[in-house]
Amino acid sequence: MAATSTIAARGARRAALPASAGRASFAGAVRSEFTKIRSVRSTYWTLLALVVLCVGIGALGSYGHLHDFSQMPAGGKTYQRAQFVAQAPMYSLFGAILGQLVMAVLGALTITSEYSTGMIRTSLTVLPARGKVFAAKALVFTGVAVVVGLVTSFASFFLGQAIMSGQHINTTLSHPGVLRAVIGAGLFMAVCGLLSFGIGALLRHTAGAISASFGLLFVLLVLAQFLPTSLANHVDKWIPFNAGSAIWERTSAEHLFSPWTGFAVFCGYAAVALAAGWWRFRTRDA
């Protein structure tokens, strides 16, 4: 019975937990969610994929822009330079178009992995106040997504401008609207993640949530291309991608929303998804 007596001896030490310890709190929930997100490898792989894809595609876009300009006759260069400079931020930030999808994967996984692994039952047993769990999870994800989104968009911008400086068509953050576009690209990707997080909480299924998010962000955009122009002019601006990307595409078409209005509309979509997810998380059996 050696094993039993060891356990008994260890038990004596275990009883030493002070009576005051062990109150659940929102701050505790936030610390816990941060531990969760930082302690699985998928977070790092996803974020690495985000940075590499975004910065890489921005660099390719910038190189293409540079190439187009360099192929022009000297007269055309003089005439078109201002327009190329105006488009310089957009080309360097072009990676956000794929970055949004990677962020959507991370957003969905943050909540659906709790369901696929069964962890949700443990999470809600140690903290049955579901509002706290959901809010803490959303908050921690938002923090990570905003920081990584901004780091990615600034890195994309600076690398892109460095490439385009070869033909002096680069721009700087001090030009009107440029800083807004760079910050906007980072925020846009973060909000994509939140939209997907909300859908994840609603569907509780990784593949389903990612598919639905991709559908909203990407497939809808493609489908809208097939609309007749008269209709497209009214519908286009409401397509989530068009609304959300207005903030980082410096040249916006006449029939689209202005940058901040578009971004607000996009945030509205994410808010609806989050509210729906929150409702299901709060009220339904786990």
Next chain:
Amino acid sequence: MIEARGLTKRYGDTLAVDDLSFRVEPGKITGFLGPNGAGKTTTMRLILGLDQPSSGEVTVNGKPFRSSATPMRDVGALLDAKAAHGGRSAHNHLLCLAQTNNLPKQRVDEVLDLVGLSTVAGKRAKGFSLGMGQRLGIAATLLGDPAILMFDEPVNGLDPEGILWIRNLMKRLAAEGRTVFVSSHLMSEMESTADHLIVIGKGRLIADCTMTEFIAQSSGRTVRVRTTDPARLARLVTAEDGIVRDEGEGRLVVSGLTPERIGDLAFENAVRLHELTAAQASLEQAFMELTGAAVEFRAAEQRSDQDVLTGSGV
């Protein structure tokens, strides 16, 4: 203390839990017994607030668990050993749980040590064997030094050493004055651990009694006797401290005496016996008898057995 009153859970047309009322008291191990699909896990999920009851209520220390300000101090529950993210290390799994309730960080190392997982604390949970996963789940339940512990089929798939370990742990936790509520579909498992039994079948309460009462009710030491003079034999048996139940038409069911002793008594007193059978009912069978009516698929199974027999006869 856990208290259920009229607890009912309906999934569509199925009643998973049907008007259950019971009380789980501190300081002892309460076994929660029932065949697979009887509603044990659903009941535990209702206690924890993972599911909302369709009607009725269940309280933990007098209030619904979802309103607990100190959930990990109140309850440690292991519903499913796999309820952890496989990509997270044992240490980080326990850390993220402890943080929600602001438990000191060193608790994680303490409970890892307690369940014997210290050496694999940094390993990811997906590499764990079933037994190690079970230990990790138990470590999580002990983090908050809780007054109530709930284990759903804790010995499922464990080796004998693991089973013994969990039994001893539960006994010690109960001896420390905690409420221990443990489910199983195996009577034999309860036999060696539980002090009190709550038996359910098809979501309904079948028995709520002490282990001793349950054994007395359904012990294997009963003898079936058929005689021409039941009244006289009953008197003889009662005089020897046996317990007699008269089933009519000369049939008696006797407990407390061996078949040999009953046979001798009858012979010495010239009572004519037509049958003397030691009932072989084990606790397992008693449990089957008690819950038999409540097992959903039994009737269908028997019917298909008969079909097979008829078929082979042709």
